[in-house]
Amino acid sequence: MSRPTPLSGFPEWLPRQRAVELHVLDRLRRTFELYGFASLETRAVEPMDQLLRKGETSKEVYVLRRLQEVAQGADAGLGLHFDLTVPFARFVLENAGRLHFPFRRYQIQKVWRGERPQEGRYREFLQADIDVVDRDALPFHYEVELPLVIGDALGGLPLGQEAGTLPVVIQVNNRKVCEGFYRGLGLTDTEAALRAVDKLDKIGPAKVAGLLTATAGATDAQARACLALAEISSADGSFVDRVRALRVVDPLLDEGLAELAQVMEAAAAHAPGLCRAELKIARGLDYYTGTVYETQLRGYERFGSICSGGRYDNLASAGADRYPGVGLSIGVTRMLGLLFGAGALTASREVPTAVLVALADEGARGACQRTAAALRGRGIATEVAPSAAKFGRQIRFAQRRGIPFVWFPGADGEPDTVKDIRSGAQDAADAATWQPPAADLRPEVLAP
Amino acid sequence: MSRPTPLSGFPEWLPRQRAVELHVLDRLRRTFELYGFASLETRAVEPMDQLLRKGETSKEVYVLRRLQEVAQGADAGLGLHFDLTVPFARFVLENAGRLHFPFRRYQIQKVWRGERPQEGRYREFLQADIDVVDRDALPFHYEVELPLVIGDALGGLPLGQEAGTLPVVIQVNNRKVCEGFYRGLGLTDTEAALRAVDKLDKIGPAKVAGLLTATAGATDAQARACLALAEISSADGSFVDRVRALRVVDPLLDEGLAELAQVMEAAAAHAPGLCRAELKIARGLDYYTGTVYETQLRGYERFGSICSGGRYDNLASAGADRYPGVGLSIGVTRMLGLLFGAGALTASREVPTAVLVALADEGARGACQRTAAALRGRGIATEVAPSAAKFGRQIRFAQRRGIPFVWFPGADGEPDTVKDIRSGAQDAADAATWQPPAADLRPEVLAP
Structure with a gap:
């Protein structure tokens, strides 16, 4: 077999990167569970008719066939899911009688899209979703709570931000604000207006104004008003007065402004700086x-x-x-791929191992394994050296992997010693009681 | 949309079953990491030519195509992996220059096989693998260590076994014993002999004897000797004498017996009863x-x-x-599917939540969220009630999900109280200090 090469769009992390990913996933999961979200996994495949319900994504689906069926030209009718929202909605419908509502779940799984790969865009990637769904009606307060969960979950990323500052900012808007505003302006095709404004960052205000005229039937004055709304951005509740100053009146607009103000107020109390009202945020998908x-x-x-x-x-x-709901989806692979590419995150070591037990001769392996077992029994990840090489070589084995401690069994009744190979300090130690510093127990995630 | 139905062969767990699975996976991961195995994930897809290298499994592969390619009749050349061994071998070859050997990794991922579904056999299922690979040569001692890791990892399953008894038995054999024995008998096609003996449990000794004659060129006496070897089974090292009593001599047989005796001896010291020498174990795959x-x-x-x-x-x-290696693969979905089907395992609750904060009126939600945040800050999973329903209804909300505690904010300066809804006991409590019993912090896995 010749040496294989990577597949474009299908990223794989090396052990040290995977250690970072695991640390991030652990933090996400821990936070989601602290808020009472239950873990859920759905199958990777869905019937094609489910996946193609929303025409716009159809081109991205990977279709599955069993090898024999390919030969026969038959169609399995199954495709890989391209997000976790569609499968979750299907799961809720399928199991509604066996779930308790409101149902809070998190779901961390790979998804697949047959798109052209580019920086930060993959064909296989990991998503971490939280959603709350209820039967018939969903109280508004979940729209307030969910960004706080995300703020806690991503709050620990060491991205070199100033002390006391969160590493993320959640930009918030409310569809009712946009739709109410457009309606109050006299526009009837509010969806077309939303789709036009959604392109603001990509094509700029002049072209969006043109689109608003061409596709949403806006006059120049209406298009200018839509753009004025989209310009509004505030770190506090002051966006309300700025919208009012545009003098558009609509009951849905009032409702949206009140809701958005509630989100901003709760976020400011929970985690100052976490949320920002950003009235250009439209989101492409039409189901919000x-x-x-x-x-x-x-x-x-x-x-x-x-x-x-x-x-x-x-x-x-x-x-x-x-079953109405509210949810957020973290693009874990996308986020990590970009941060790895920027050299922004690494792990203190590439193995879970905290201690390497050195081996004087192969006959001592049984005793070394018992020492290792004693350390493992108290939660300290431990390996025994692969061979009775010279101690210098065994220490290099630890160094190359980032293992912080090497354990030397005492010869002839001498006590065991443990060496911190970073400082060189070596002390007598008992496997039944010795404890490494808490920070050395597991790989740490840090800015390099 | 009509109510969807399950897809045969693609199991999905309900939240309480998923809580069991998560608990099992956490224990596997924790154990693997204590032994220094690093986490690894590989992409779900491999080039078809990689997947088809071993002809026998080709019919099980799911082929992938992008939707447009299907329309064009083009072939993407990619398929879903059907195990984690083939992708791991590919990963090692691809990244050999960036890995440190011996390389210990665990890998917990879904795999896919287009087989006909039946009880305990799925089209999508989760595997948990550990392997150690080295460059050029792999020391034998890893073959001794790996079953001990599995014993520790699966040792905590509460399957109603007698106290002090492990829930699993690992049956061990050594290819060198079989091949050496067959060779010592005078058989030249030892692979054919192995394939015949591998069918013993399925077709019985008479038919295996027939196969040995027909496919491995064995005489009746040679076939009887092969079956006599396959009958040997012992919980200790006594299998060696029983093989010797068959009076077959071969240096590879000696090597195999010595190795198998070492595995049995180490296992007996580490976890009595964990391993059993079982000389009929052949394993279908020819790469062992x-x-x-x-x-x-x-x-x-x-x-x-x-x-x-x-x-x-x-x-x-x-x-x-x-890159020689040694590895073991746990069929997690298969194991849990069978145990769920037998009603053998459940979880104490279907949500991570330990405390529900009751809500007297919607205006108190902010204060209740602060109470919840104080509890979460000390690692206690907490939800606030979805609405200010009557307290009886809020308690039923907790009961239905198995949440053990309901927290009642004190009215008018009274202290808060917390109620254990199983016992009915209700006591004054402070969110800054109250702690539930350790067993209630997370869902427990138990025999129902």
Whole structure:
């Protein structure tokens, strides 16, 4: 077999990068569980008719066939899921009678999209989603709570931000603000207006104005008003007065402004600086009906949003049953791929091992394994050296992997000693009681 | 949308089952890391030519195509991996220059096989693998260590076994014993003999004898000797004398017996009862060259092996570089699916939540969220009630999910109280200091 080469769009992390990813995933999971979200995994495949319900993403689906079926030309009718929202909506409908509502779940899984690969865009990538769905009606307060969960979950990323500053900013808007405003302006095709404004960052205000005229039937004055709304941005509740100053009146606009103000107020109390009202945020997907979210990494705003979502009312319904929800999805692979590419994150070591037990001769392996077992029994990850090489070589084995401690069994009744190979300090130690510093127990994630 | 139905062969767990799975996976991961195995994930897809290298599994591969390519009839040349061994071997070859050997990794991922679904056999399932690979040569002692890791990892399963008894038995054999024995008998096609003996449990000794004659060129006496070897089974080192009594002499047989005796001796010292020498264990795959393992759940032997593997020398090689290894693979979905089907395992609750904060009126939500945040800050998973319903209804909300505690904010300067809804006991409590019993902090896994 010749040496294989990577597949474009299918990233794989080396052990040290994977250690960073695991640390991030552990923190996400721990936070989600502290808020009462239950873990859920759905199968990787969905029937093609489910996946193609929303025409715009159809081109990205990977279709699956069993090898024999390919030969026969038959179609398995299955494809790989391209997000976790569609499978979650299907799971809720399928199991509604066996779930308790409101249902809070987190879901951390790979998804696949057959898009052209480019920086920060993959064909296989990991998403971490939280959603709350309820039966019939979903109280608004979940739209307030969910960004706080994300703030706690991503709050520990060591991105070199100033002390006391969160590494993320969640940009918040509310569909009711936009739709109410457009309606109050006299525009009837509010969806077309939203789609035009959604392109603001990509094509700029002049072209968006043109689109508003061409696709949403806006006059020049209406287009200017839409752009004025999209310019409004504030770190506090002052956005309300700025919208009022545009003198558009609509009951849906009032409702949206009140909701958005509540999100901003709760976020300011929970984690100052976490949220920002950003009235240009539209989100491409048409199923959002209330609050919408996008998330930027401080200092890496050029990456775009690494965590997005919103309130939806019509995603999961069967007959008369409706399951409205609100959710956010973290693009874990996208975020880490960009941070790795920028050299922004690494791990203190590439193995879980905290201690390497040195081996004087192969006959001592049994005794060394018992020493290792004693350390493991107290939660200290330990390996025994692979061979009875010279001690210098065994120490280099530890150094290359970042293992901080080497344990030397005492010869002839001498006590064992343990050496911190970073400082060189070597002390007598008992495997039944010795404890490494807490920071050395597991790999740490840090800015290099 | 009509209510969706399950897809045969693609299992999905309900939240309480998923809580069991998470608990098992946490224990596996924790154990693997204590032994210094680093986490690794590989992409879900491999080039078809990689997946089809071993002809026997080709029919099980799921082929992937992007939707447009299907329309064009083009072939993407990619398929979903059907195990974690082939991708791991590919990863090692691809990244050999960036890994440190011996390389210990664990890998917990879904795999896919387009087989006909039946009880305990799935089209999508989770595997948990550990392997140690080295460059050029792999010391034998890893073949001794790996079953001990599996014993520790699966040792905590509460399967109702007697106190002090492990829930699993690892059946061990060594390819060198079989091949040496067959060679010493005068058989030249030892692979054919191995394939015949591998069918013993399925077709019985008479038919195996027939196969040995027909496919391995054995005489009746040679076939009887092969079956006599396969009958040998012992919980200690006594298998050696029983093999010697068959009076077959071969240096490879001697080597194999010595190795198998070492595995048995180390296992007896580490975890009495964990391993059993079982000389009929052959393992279907032809790449094993030393120790082979199969694992049974005590009391559920009818399930067959839930964790198998062995030593391999020729799986990963490119040009002159060889990477021999030894590994074991736990069929997590298979094991849990069978245990769930037998009603053998459940979780104490279906949510991570330990405390529900009751809500007297919607205006108190902010204060309740602060109470929840104080509890979460000390590692206690907490939710605030979804609405200010009557307290009886809020308590039923907790009961239905298995949440053990309901927290009642004190009215008018009264202290808060917390109620254990199982016992009904209700006591004054302070969110800054109150701690639930350790067993209530997370869902517990138990026999129902």
